[in-house]
Amino acid sequence: MKIKFAHIGDTHIGASNFKLREREEDFERAFEIAVDKIIEEKVDFVIHSGDLFDRGRPSLKTFLFCLEQLKRLKKANIPVFIVPGSHDISTEGTSISIFERVDLIKDVSSREFFEMGEEKSNFSGMMFEIKGNKVFICGLPGRRARINEIYEKFYVDLPKDAYKIFVFHHIISDIPNSVPFSDIATSQLPKGFDYYAGGHWHSRFEMKYNSHLIVYPGSLEYCDVREMESDAEKGFYIVEVDNGKTSLKWIKVKVRKIMVRKLNCNNLSAHEATENCLKLIREEAKNLENGVLILKLEGRLKSGSRGEIDRTIIEKVSKEFGVLITQVYVSDLLDPTSAISIDIRSKSLEQIEQEYLERQKYDTKMIKVARELISILGQELGGDEIEREVNKACEIIEKEILQ
Ligand SMILES: [Mn+2]
Numbered sequence: 001m002k003i004k005f006a007h008i009g010d011t012h013i014g015a016s017n018f019k020l021r022e023r024e025e026d027f028e029r030a031f032e033i034a035v036d037k038i039i040e041e042k043v044d045f046v047i048h049s050g051d052l053f054d055r056g057r058p059s060l061k062t063f064l065f066c067l068e069q070l071k072r073l074k075k076a077n078i079p080v081f082i083v084p085g086s087h088d089i090s091t092e093g094t095s096i097s098i099f100e101r102v103d104l105i106k107d108v109s110s111r112e113f114f115e116m117g118e119e120k121s122n123f124s125g126m127m128f129e130i131k132g133n134k135v136f137i138c139g140l141p142g143r144r145a146r147i148n149e150i151y152e153k154f155y156v157d158l159p160k161d162a163y164k165i166f167v168f169h170h171i172i173s174d175i176p177n178s179v180p181f182s183d184i185a186t187s188q189l190p191k192g193f194d195y196y197a198g199g200h201w202h203s204r205f206e207m208k209y210n211s212h213l214i215v216y217p218g219s220l221e222y223c224d225v226r227e228m229e230s231d232a233e234k235g236f237y238i239v240e241v242d243n244g245k246t247s248l249k250w251i252k253v254k255v256r257k258i259m260v261r262k263l264n265c266n267n268l269s270a271h272e273a274t275e276n277c278l279k280l281i282r283e284e285a286k287n288l289e290n291g292v293l294i295l296k297l298e299g300r301l302k303s304g305s306r307g308e309i310d311r312t313i314i315e316k317v318s319k320e321f322g323v324l325i326t327q328v329y330v331s332d333l334l335d336p337t338s339a340i341s342i343d344i345r346s347k348s349l350e351q352i353e354q355e356y357l358e359r360q361k362y363d364t365k366m367i368k369v370a371r372e373l374i375s376i377l378g379q380e381l382g383g384d385e386i387e388r389e390v391n392k393a394c395e396i397i398e399k400e401i402l403q
Contacts, residue, residue, distance in 0.1 A: 003163055007239055009051065009219070017292070026255045048105075056093075081105075083142065083199070088142070108138060109139045109141040138156055142199065168196070172186040198215060212246075220253055256324070257291030264299045266300055266361045273309055277326075281317055297330050306334075314328060369397060369401060373393055
């Protein structure tokens with residue numbers, strides 16, 4: 001058995017960042033590049049694990065763009081199988097059903113999903129033959145309501161002689177840091193499939209499940225700043241099955257440069273912090289090539305307030321130097337007198353001290369000295385001891401800071 005398919009997901013066509021038309025075009029461009037590569041790779045079919053569109057009712061422009069791309073796949077004789085994701089569904093249904101009517105896409109999510117009974121529900125799937133190989137595809141749409149119950153009751157008659165793919169748009173508990181976003185325990189996934197095509201989680205993730213593969217390609221473009229910070233790459237998978245062995249090839253898709261920088265503003269005035277932002281923009285502009293720059297300011301200002309970081313001049317210089325946009329975040333920047341609040345539940349005094357000093361953005365050396373001083377000054381001392389401890393403190397400061 002030899003099968004080759006593409007697994008893509010969370011393409012969010014129609015999405016944008018910072019209300020920029022350019023970023024909306026980037027999402028389209030990413031999809032177009034993916035379609036180019038899919039055609040180039042001559043795959044047998046495409047699996048899309050949901051969130052084709054960013055909204056249940058995409059704009060006409062977005063819809064027509066997607067139509068053109070699906071037509072290209074159709075022309076290349078590559079069928080597309082999908083489950084609607086959470087973003088594809090609106091109160092009126094899903095726009096994907098329009099593509100289905102004109103035979104450009106096949107929704108493999110079970111119709112029985114909405115008519116579930118009390119007992120085990122027998123879900124159906126789709127069987128088709130490609131180059132003499134049988135492939136069975138079955139899936140669930142990206143709905144949240146009663147989702148645990150639905151997975152518990154999920155039952156499907158699996159054919160023996162087919163390659164079996166389960167397509168779903170839910171977050172499993174085994175994805176690191178997915179809590180509190182996970183929808184189901186990994187063990188709730190139905191057994192017996194060869195490939196589990198996941199969507200809804202926007203970062204690339206692969207794992208083994210009863211010696212088969214669970215795969216999330218993640219989103220095709222950076223949907224928000226968190227993804228810009230955490231994900232090095234975006235893309236999708238080409239999956240090859242050869243005599244029962246499934247292998248994955250990652251295809252990177254990059255449309256625009258995105259750079260995230262942290263800027264320590266400890267002991268700076270608001271004006272100096274702004275100057276540092278400008279300096280960084282001037283230095284990095286040539287590497288950015290009309291890209292997106294995210295500046296995260298942190299530490300405690302010496303004077304002025306975080307509201308005085310001059311975004312107007314930052315935007316102006318950013319444009320002058322050919323950066324598409326510079327976004328400045330000040331949520332981790334402290335004003336000279338603002339308090340730091342720390343959740344102290346189930347933490348030791350040492351942990352609280354450490355966290356407090358880290359939040360102040362002192363470097364490791366300073367934190368070490370501060371901890372020593374706290375411990376010295378925290379003792380109840382008398383007579384000679386005081387002088388001895390003060391000398392000790394001075395030594396530490398001299399050794400660690402003044403040298
Ligand atoms: Mn999504």
